[in-house]
Amino acid sequence: MKFKRILPILCVVLMLVCVFSTTAYAAPSGDVAGAIEGTWNDASDQIKTVVNKVVFPAIDLILAVFFFAKLAMAYFDYRKHGQFEWAAPAILFACLVFALTCPLYIWGILGM
Template structure:
């Protein structure tokens, strides 16, 4: 029983002395802002490609479909009531133009 206790005590002392030595590199302070900036610089091209080739066209397609659907419903309302409501189609058209031209200037802002 005494041998086990000595072994346990020796292992505990060894672990207590060894942990700070091994943990020192993990606790080292570094330049977090520089790491984030270098990661952003590395990934910026890939993010830009995905956004330009996938995100903007999907948003453009959704806005185009909404614009033509709203234009059709506004026309049918005009046939039914005799008054053309152009506010909603005009807003959707402006949003569509804004999103179609967004890849030209969005990357200079970011």
Template sequence: MKKKWTRLLVCAVITAMIVTASAVPVFAAGDVAGAIENTWTQAQTQIKTVVNNVVFPIVDMILAILFFVKVGTAYFEYRKHGQFEFAAPCILFACLIFTLTAPLYIWTIL
């Protein structure tokens, strides 16, 4: 009988500790939107620099390579079948133009 009460007491203490440890974040009231806006304004210049100098050039390079490969394969299929497929090269070219000009206006949208 004593073991049963000891086990019950240990379970109650552990449950109470878990509840108190979990309750601390519940009482942490704050302005989440304000914290996100503050973080964005502090890191905005660094994010812009990285995106403009690293991300957009990488995406541009990948799209340019895909565009020229697709134009080449479309040409070889034209030579083989006599019909040129315009859809894929046009879509890749439009995406390439979009990503090349995106740094000029994307930051005014955000």
């Protein structure tokens, strides 16, 4: 019974894999490394754009929310116990500064 339910799903997945898969050929000389390098050179600008405009801002937003939430929690703990705990907000602030300045130098380190 279970096999009869899984078989159509497996057939659809197999059909989709066959339809969307393509064969990649190297240049007529058989230079596979050159084909891969050419593809990387074409895609590296797109990768940099996506990372700079989507990934880094998402990380910055998450770190900023965590930083301000932790800062508020540390303040409420200060009001309750009379001692302000600096470690967690300081670490989150350092990570936020690192993430904000990361696009300026990360591509030089990676050689892109």
